[in-house]
Amino acid sequence: MKTLRYRNIRDKVMESIIIISTVLVLLPLIIIIVHVVVHGISAINWEFFTEELGSPSRAIQGRPTGLVHTILGTVVVDFMALALAVPIGIGAGIMLSEYPDHVLNPTLRIMNDTLNGMPAILKGLFAFVLIVKPMGTFSGFAGAVALAFVMIPIIARTTESALMSIPWSLREAGLAIGLPRWRVVLSTVMPAAKTGLVTGILIGFARAAGEAAPLLFTSFGNNYLPNNWLGFIFEPVDTLPQRLYSLAISPYSEWHSMGWAAAIVLLLFVIVCFVGARLLTRKKFQTN
Amino acid sequence: MMENLTKEKSLTSIIDTSSEFQFNGVKSTASDMKIRMETKNLTVMYGKSTGIKDVSIPIYDNKVTALIGPSGCGKTTFLRALNRMHDMTRIAKVTGEVLLDNKNIYDEDVNPVIIRRKIGMVFQKPTPFPTMSIYDNVVAGLKLVGIRKKSLLQDVCEKALTQAALFDEVKDRLNDSGVSLSGGQQQRLSIARALAVEPEVLLMDEPTSSLDPQATTRIEELIHTLKNDVTIIIITHNMQQAARVSDKTAFFYVGDLVEMGDTRNIFTKPKEKKTEEYLTGRFG
Numbered sequence: 416m417k418t419l420r421y422r423n424i425r426d427k428v429m430e431s432i433i434i435i436s437t438v439l440v441l442l443p444l445i446i447i448i449v450h451v452v453v454h455g456i457s458a459i460n461w462e463f464f465t466e467e468l469g470s471p472s473r474a475i476q477g478r479p480t481g482l483v484h485t486i487l488g489t490v491v492v493d494f495m496a497l498a499l500a501v502p503i504g505i506g507a508g509i510m511l512s513e514y515p516d517h518v519l520n521p522t523l524r525i526m527n528d529t530l531n532g533m534p535a536i537l538k539g540l541f542a543f544v545l546i547v548k549p550m551g552t553f554s555g556f557a558g559a560v561a562l563a564f565v566m567i568p569i570i571a572r573t574t575e576s577a578l579m580s581i582p583w584s585l586r587e588a589g590l591a592i593g594l595p596r597w598r599v600v601l602s603t604v605m606p607a608a609k610t611g612l613v614t615g616i617l618i619g620f621a622r623a624a625g626e627a628a629p630l631l632f633t634s635f636g637n638n639y640l641p642n643n644w645l646g647f648i649f650e651p652v653d654t655l656p657q658r659l660y661s662l663a664i665s666p667y668s669e670w671h672s673m674g675w676a677a678a679i680v681l682l683l684f685v686i687v688c689f690v691g692a693r694l695l696t697r698k699k700f701q702t703n
Numbered sequence: 704m705m706e707n708l709t710k711e712k713s714l715t716s717i718i719d720t721s722s723e724f725q726f727n728g729v730k731s732t733a734s735d736m737k738i739r740m741e742t743k744n745l746t747v748m749y750g751k752s753t754g755i756k757d758v759s760i761p762i763y764d765n766k767v768t769a770l771i772g773p774s775g776c777g778k779t780t781f782l783r784a785l786n787r788m789h790d791m792t793r794i795a796k797v798t799g800e801v802l803l804d805n806k807n808i809y810d811e812d813v814n815p816v817i818i819r820r821k822i823g824m825v826f827q828k829p830t831p832f833p834t835m836s837i838y839d840n841v842v843a844g845l846k847l848v849g850i851r852k853k854s855l856l857q858d859v860c861e862k863a864l865t866q867a868a869l870f871d872e873v874k875d876r877l878n879d880s881g882v883s884l885s886g887g888q889q890q891r892l893s894i895a896r897a898l899a900v901e902p903e904v905l906l907m908d909e910p911t912s913s914l915d916p917q918a919t920t921r922i923e924e925l926i927h928t929l930k931n932d933v934t935i936i937i938i939t940h941n942m943q944q945a946a947r948v949s950d951k952t953a954f955f956y957v958g959d960l961v962e963m964g965d966t967r968n969i970f971t972k973p974k975e976k977k978t979e980e981y982l983t984g985r986f987g
C-alpha cells in the first residue's frame with residue numbers, strides 16, 4: 416500500500432515537472448508574440464499593405480506609407496530560395512541516406528556539415544562573390560541563393576533522418592518486385608517519410624525566412640517597388656527581416672513601430688506557410 | 704551396440720511418423736528434372752560470423768524445394784542470396800556462385816533488377832507499402848515500372864488476390880490502406896504482390912507462418928497450381944507442410960547444408976543422423 420502511495424506521489428511530481436517545463440518553454444514565445452503585437456499593431460492599417468515605404472519624410476509627415484514592396488519581396492525571395500533548396504537538399508538527403516556506399520557520400524556529408532555550421536553572414540558573403548559580383552548588382556536572386564545556402568543543409572539533414580527512419584524491409588519489399596533502387600526510394604520510401612520530409616522543409620524555410628544577415632549584401636534592400644515583377648529577381652529587393660533591422664536601427668519613432676508591424680507580418684507569414692504546407696500534405700491513410 | 708539400437712529405434716519411429724505425412728505424390732522421373740538454378744559453394748558472411756557456408760545445391764525447374772532446419776540455421780540467409788537481396792545488407796558478403804539458367808547472377812554484367820524481376824520473393828514478415836491502397840500494393844510492381852492500362856492492372860490485381868486467397872475478404876475495400884489489414888491478410892497481400900509480376904522463380908520465406916489453417920491450405924493449393932509455371936523455394940518450420948508441398952527438401956543446420964534430396968526420401972530414410980534427429984523432434 417505504501418509503495419502504491421509513493422508511486423502515486425512520484426507520478427504527480429513528475430507530471431508537475433513536465434507541465435512546468437512546458438510552460439517555461441512556451442513562456443518566452445508567448446512573451447515575444449505579445450510584445451511584438453502590442454508594439455506593432457498600431458502601425459498596421461490598410462496602407463501598410465498597399466503602399467511602398469519611400470523616404471522617412473513620408474512617415475514623419477503622416478503621408479501614406481507601407482511595406483507592400485517588402486512583403487512581396489519576401490514572398491518572391493523566400494520561395495525562390497525554396498525552389499533552389501528543395502531539390503538540392505532533398506537530393507543530398509537521399510544520397511546520404513540511400514547510397515551510403517557511394518564514393519561521393521563522405522565528401523557530401525562533410526560539405527553539408529560544414530555548410531550547416533557556417534554562420535549565415537558568411538553564406539551571404541558567399542552568394543555575394545558568386546552572384547552579386549558577376550551580375551554587378553544586388554538582386555533578389557542573390558538573396559535567394561544566400562537563403563538557399565541556409566536551407567540546404569537543414570533540409571538535407573532532416574531528409575536523411577526522415578528516410579533513415581523508414582525500415583529497410585520496405586526497400587527490400589520494393590526491390591523484391593523488381594523495382595530499380597531509385598524507383599523504390601521515390602515511390603515507396605519517400606511517400607512513407609512524407610511527414611518528416613515536409614517538416615524538414617518547413618524547418619529550413621522558417622529558419623531562412625527569419626535570417627537578415629545573408630540578405631544585407633545580396634538582396635540588399637529597397638524602399639520602393641520595382642517597375643515590374645522581374646525587378647524582384649534582378650534588382651535590389653526588400654525583405655522583411657532585413658527591413659525590420661533597418662527600421663529598428665533608424666532614428667525615427669514612426670519607423671520603429673513599422674518595424675514591430677513588420678515583425679507581426681513576418682510571424683504571420685511563417686505561420687501561414689506552416690499551416691498551408693501541413694494542409695497540402697495531409698496523409699491519405701492514417702499510418703499508425 | 705547401444706548406438707545401433709537407438710538408431711534402429713529412431714528409424715522405425717520416423718517410418719511410423721512418415722505415415723502421418725502426406726506427400727504430394729508427384730513421382731519425379733529423370734526426364735522432367737531440369738535444373739533451373741544452382742548454387743556453387745555459396746557462402747554468406749555477416750561480418751566475421753557465418754550465415755551459411757559452402758552450400759551447393761540444384762534447384763529443379765517447376766519443382767517445389769523446401770528448406771527446413773532449426774531457427775537461425777541460415778535458411779533466410781540462403782534464400783536472400785538467390786535474388787541478391789544481400790546487396791542491401793552492408794555487412795553481408797556473398798561468395799560462391801548462384802546460377803540461373805547457367806549464368807552466375809553475381810557476375811559483374813548482371814543487373815540485379817532484372818534478376819529480381821524473374822525471381823520474386825515473399826518475406827518472413829509482411830511488408831505492405833504503407834502509403835498505398837490494397838490495390839496499389841498488389842499492382843505496384845507493374846504500375847511503378849510504367850504499366851498504366853487500367854483494365855490490365857485490374858485483372859492482374861483480382862487474379863493475384865484470388866490466388867493469394869485474399870480477394871473475397873478485400874474486394875469491397877481495395878482502396879483502403881494496405882496496413883489496415885490484419886497480419887495474416889498482410890502476409891497474403893505480400894504474396895499477391897509477388898505474384899502480380901509473374902516471377903519465374905518464387906522464393907517464399909515462411910509464407911503461412913501467420914495464417915489460419917484455412918488460408919494455409921489455400922496457399923498450399925496455390926503452390927501446387929503455380930508449380931506448373933513457377934519454380935518455388937519455400938522455407939517452412941512445419942514439417943507436414945514441407946512434406947505436403949515439396950518435391951525436394953534441403954535440411955540446413957548451423958549454416959551448413961546437411962543433406963538434400965527427394966522429400967519422400969528425406970522424410971522416410973534420411974542419410975544423415977542430424978536430419979533424422981531433427982525430423983524426430985530431438986532438437987530444433
Ligand SMILES: Nc1ncnc2c1ncn2[C@@H]1O[C@H](COP(=O)(O)OP(=O)(O)OP(=O)(O)O)[C@@H](O)[C@H]1O
Nearest residue numbers: 749753754773774775776777778779780781792794
Ligand atoms: N543482417 C544480419 N546481420 C548479422 N547476422 C545476421 C543477419 N541476418 C541473419 N544473421 C545471422 O545469421 C544466422 C542465420 O540467420 P537466418 O535468418 O538465415 O536464419 P533462419 O534459418 O532463417 O532462421 P528462422 O527460422 O528463425 O527464420 C543467424 O545466426 C543470424 O543471427
Ligand SMILES: [Mg+2]
Nearest residue numbers: 778779827908
Ligand atoms: Mg528465416
